[in-house]
Amino acid sequence: MWKILQNVSRLTSTRKTLRNNATKPEQIVWQHLKWKQLGVKFRRQHSIGRYILDFYCVDKKLCIEIDWESHFTEEGEEYDNIRTEYLENLWIHVIRFTNEEVMNNIEGVLYKIKELC
Numbered sequence: 678m679w680k681i682l683q684n685v686s687r688l689t690s691t692r693k694t695l696r697n698n699a700t701k702p703e704q705i706v707w708q709h710l711k712w713k714q715l716g717v718k719f720r721r722q723h724s725i726g727r728y729i730l731d732f733y734c735v736d737k738k739l740c741i742e743i744d745w746e747s748h749f750t751e752e753g754e755e756y757d758n759i760r761t762e763y764l765e766n767l768w769i770h771v772i773r774f775t776n777e778e779v780m781n782n783i784e785g786v787l788y789k790i791k792e793l794c
Contacts, residue, residue, distance in 0.1 A: 682726050682767070692722040692729055702743050702779035703731060709787055710741075717794050725767065728760050733769075737794055740764055740771045743779060 684692070699707065703721075710719040710732055719741075723733040732741040744757075761771045772793060774786050 684724050685726075688724045688727075688729060692724060695722045695729060700743065700745065700776065702745075702774075702776040705779055705783060706732065706741070706743060706774075706786065709783070710790075715787070715791055715794055725764060725769065728763065730764075734794065738767075738769045739790075739793055740769050741790060742771060742773045743776060744773050745776045 699721075707721055709715070710721075717734050717736050719732045719734050721732050723730050725733070725740075730740045731743050733739070742757075757773075764771050770793065772789065774789075779786055
């Protein structure tokens with residue numbers, strides 16, 4: 678059942694588009710996560726069910742989300758809450774950072790990620 682939920686084929690082109698059009702903060706975080714630089718493997722734009730996660734560590738069941746302005750609207754917050762609840766019901770821990778946190782304090786962001794890994 679778990680394998681069925683991951684990287685469903687109908688989201689393949691969306692995942693690819695998101696990878697090819699990553700925001701600057703996502704690019705910065707990815708530069709520090711790829712190639713197991715923190716000791717664990719992360720995937721970017723990995724889907725679980727109908728949701729596409731910015732970064733996901735299978736081994737630690739850790740989802741990292743980089744939030745920008747649309748996440749701070751009433752609709753965005755409601756969507757994020759539903760999404761987080763869905764993922765947490767699958768025992769996936771979700772951690773969120775804002776674009777500003779990444780751009781202004783990448784060391785703090787990486788420290789928090791390392792703690793969770």
